[in-house]
Amino acid sequence: MLENKSRTEISELGEFGLIDHLTKNIRLHHASTEKGAGDDAAVLDHSGRKTIVTTDLLTEGIHFDLAYVPLRHLGYKSVIVNLSDVYAMNATPTQITVSIAFSNRFSLEAIEELYSGMLLACDKYKVDLAGGDTTSSQHGLVISITALGTAAADEIAYRDGAAEGELICVSGDLGAAYMGLQILEREKQVYLENPAMQPDLQGKDYILERQLKPEARGDVLELLRALEVKPTSMIDISDGLASEILHIATRSGLGCKLFEEKIPIDPMTYESAREFNLDPTVCALSGGEDYELLFTIAQKDYEKVKNQPDISVIGHMTAKDEGCYLISKSGQVHQITAQGWDAFLKKKE
Amino acid sequence: MLENKSRTEISELGEFGLIDHLTKNIRLHHASTEKGAGDDAAVLDHSGRKTIVTTDLLTEGIHFDLAYVPLRHLGYKSVIVNLSDVYAMNATPTQITVSIAFSNRFSLEAIEELYSGMLLACDKYKVDLAGGDTTSSQHGLVISITALGTAAADEIAYRDGAAEGELICVSGDLGAAYMGLQILEREKQVYLENPAMQPDLQGKDYILERQLKPEARGDVLELLRALEVKPTSMIDISDGLASEILHIATRSGLGCKLFEEKIPIDPMTYESAREFNLDPTVCALSGGEDYELLFTIAQKDYEKVKNQPDISVIGHMTAKDEGCYLISKSGQVHQITAQGWDAFLKKKE
Numbered sequence: 001m002l003e004n005k006s007r008t009e010i011s012e013l014g015e016f017g018l019i020d021h022l023t024k025n026i027r028l029h030h031a032s033t034e035k036g037a038g039d040d041a042a043v044l045d046h047s048g049r050k051t052i053v054t055t056d057l058l059t060e061g062i063h064f065d066l067a068y069v070p071l072r073h074l075g076y077k078s079v080i081v082n083l084s085d086v087y088a089m090n091a092t093p094t095q096i097t098v099s100i101a102f103s104n105r106f107s108l109e110a111i112e113e114l115y116s117g118m119l120l121a122c123d124k125y126k127v128d129l130a131g132g133d134t135t136s137s138q139h140g141l142v143i144s145i146t147a148l149g150t151a152a153a154d155e156i157a158y159r160d161g162a163a164e165g166e167l168i169c170v171s172g173d174l175g176a177a178y179m180g181l182q183i184l185e186r187e188k189q190v191y192l193e194n195p196a197m198q199p200d201l202q203g204k205d206y207i208l209e210r211q212l213k214p215e216a217r218g219d220v221l222e223l224l225r226a227l228e229v230k231p232t233s234m235i236d237i238s239d240g241l242a243s244e245i246l247h248i249a250t251r252s253g254l255g256c257k258l259f260e261e262k263i264p265i266d267p268m269t270y271e272s273a274r275e276f277n278l279d280p281t282v283c284a285l286s287g288g289e290d291y292e293l294l295f296t297i298a299q300k301d302y303e304k305v306k307n308q309p310d311i312s313v314i315g316h317m318t319a320k321d322e323g324c325y326l327i328s329k330s331g332q333v334h335q336i337t338a339q340g341w342d343a344f345l346k347k348k349e
Numbered sequence: 350m351l352e353n354k355s356r357t358e359i360s361e362l363g364e365f366g367l368i369d370h371l372t373k374n375i376r377l378h379h380a381s382t383e384k385g386a387g388d389d390a391a392v393l394d395h396s397g398r399k400t401i402v403t404t405d406l407l408t409e410g411i412h413f414d415l416a417y418v419p420l421r422h423l424g425y426k427s428v429i430v431n432l433s434d435v436y437a438m439n440a441t442p443t444q445i446t447v448s449i450a451f452s453n454r455f456s457l458e459a460i461e462e463l464y465s466g467m468l469l470a471c472d473k474y475k476v477d478l479a480g481g482d483t484t485s486s487q488h489g490l491v492i493s494i495t496a497l498g499t500a501a502a503d504e505i506a507y508r509d510g511a512a513e514g515e516l517i518c519v520s521g522d523l524g525a526a527y528m529g530l531q532i533l534e535r536e537k538q539v540y541l542e543n544p545a546m547q548p549d550l551q552g553k554d555y556i557l558e559r560q561l562k563p564e565a566r567g568d569v570l571e572l573l574r575a576l577e578v579k580p581t582s583m584i585d586i587s588d589g590l591a592s593e594i595l596h597i598a599t600r601s602g603l604g605c606k607l608f609e610e611k612i613p614i615d616p617m618t619y620e621s622a623r624e625f626n627l628d629p630t631v632c633a634l635s636g637g638e639d640y641e642l643l644f645t646i647a648q649k650d651y652e653k654v655k656n657q658p659d660i661s662v663i664g665h666m667t668a669k670d671e672g673c674y675l676i677s678k679s680g681q682v683h684q685i686t687a688q689g690w691d692a693f694l695k696k697k698e
Contacts, residue, residue: 035507051392053446054390055495062487131404135406
């Protein structure tokens with residue numbers, strides 16, 4: 001991808017030249033960003049409201065594979081995953097800081113591509129890139145992003161706020177990003193075996209986009225406010241529905257019951273899972289990277305959300321001693337177990 | 350270093366087990382840390398004051414060499430470098446987030462060592478570890494820390510606040526961390542050539558400590574407040590005095606004049622530089638990693654600082670067209686040039 005373009009060595013600019021080059025196009029959106037990139041630290045004014053802070057670290061070969069992820073998409077997604085964490089507090093993201101480390105395998109043009117995707121996400125979500133660090137690594141690319149946000153004290157939704165009997169809701173649909181990844185992995189293998197083969201991505205746009213260019217669901221928070229529904233607990237789905245609902249249940253000291261037939265799965269996800277001999281429900285439960293919002297609401301709010309196409313009620317919270325279960329379409333009862341993070345089991349240095 | 354200890358594989362805990370394990374001993378110091386590690390994001394309440402945010406990314410082989418840096422010291426230092434950036438705004442650090450990525454070369458005990466150093470710094474500087482990310486990498490260790498701080502609006506010292514005629518001050522002494530690094534690098538080479546040789550670190554405690562376990566100069570801010578001196582501009586010395594004073598001069602639209610004889614250099618730094626056939630002043634100008642504070646003050650404040658052993662007045666700001674110069678002990682005039690970041694020139698993947 002990088003070979004066909006002109007290549008400027010980073011060493012021609014030096015650190016400060018690179019920072020100036022990368023930050024000169026930053027547009028600020030928030031009055032609260034009093035001072036952005038360019039000093040020892042950024043200065044923010046969140047007076048009278050709570051400040052939210054979250055951070056994510058992405059490393060090459062573990063979190064992304066540059067064989068099939070364009071750098072611009074990677075930049076976009078790396079911002080989105082952080083904004084999603086801020087939204088999952090029922091808060092509004094306002095600033096990010098971006099630190100990147102990269103080896104001299106990367107040219108200036110490559111880093112610009114990465115950065116352009118980050119700035120695109122900042123513009124779309126009206127978030128200010130307020131600072132960061134740009135440095136080198138011995139091996140590959142590392143991206144660390146910290147996002148700040150703001151919320152009124154009584155708006156914040158924690159993971160531990162659910163109560164027994166409350167309804168479990170999820171936005172959008174699940175499992176698509178995971179199936180997008182399966183397609184990309186398959187085509188990478190085909191390419192490695194025969195570089196002359198063109199990748200077969202035909203008709204898979206939606207699930208590929210869900211993997212390569214996910215969005216963060218700030219729109220769902222706006223919808224809930226418009227509906228006058230206050231989520232009692234909330235989390236974003238990065239590791240898969242199963243792992244996330246267990247977080248809410250454990251933290252809230254409760255059990256939960258999910259209904260398989262209620263879990264929203266897009267037809268393309270469903271068909272692709274079948275193609276790969278995968279159970280679509282398992283993909284939704286354990287796939288992850290959906291960046292949808294999982295939240296609980298009071299039973300009285302059911303009428304407000306029931307006809308919203310972007311919100312699915314998929315179950316309810318139960319007493320702790322009832323455990324956490326999925327009721328299958330055939331009525332069978334399965335215990336829910338987390339299958340989140342297994343990077344350490346899969347990857348060996 | 351790690352081979353003699355018991356070794357627990359990270360995979361035995363999984364991500365959430367690891368996070369619980371690492372965060373269970375975190376003590377919070379600030380009422381402003383409403384919610385720390387354990388949700389999608391931390392919640393901070395900095396109402397009525399400005400929030401400061403800064404971030405640093407450290408990668409193995411570039412920023413640290415585990416051949417001679419103990420993990421506990423590395424953890425400590427990685428927090429210090431961020432706190433130093435907050436202090437350099439004349440602000441008080443309040444929270445940090447810590448993201449680490451590491452390959453399966455690292456055991457749980459190793460990560461605990463790293464973390465224990467971070468928590469030691471947090472306790473010493475009364476800073477709350479409020480969240481982070483723990484993940485894997487294909488190669489080596491990556492540490493990304495973001496520090497938040499707070500300041501009243503009229504206290505913040507930017508890089509661009511210096512005025513012509515103001516005095517340039519520096520805290521502590523310079524060049525020691527760089528000489529400490531030279532000693533460690535030399536002993537590493539000796540060890541590589543003959544592993545039976547014991548490292549010769551005798552009598553070098555001060556400069557080794559400056560390299561391995563630096564401190565951030567919050568105490569100097571307290572001193573300035575006690576003296577009723579308000580710095581007009583400020584920066585911390587991470588890349589070397591030359592690079593930092595050029596930042597203040599450029600940003601403030603000024604020139605500067607430094608006097609070699611005024612630059613504070615510890616006798617051990619001086620002797621060690623001579624041993625290595627290095628010019629001690631060049632070490633102070635370009636060595637970096639001192640984490641001392643460089644700041645400007647009004648001329649009228651000279652009397653207040655002149656007898657403070659921890660503050661040296663090393664020059665003054667001039668008009669922009671007078672340029673940036675160092676006056677040597679022999680009266681020669683040298684233009685000041687930045688020799689900061691050359692990691693890209695030195696390291697090849």
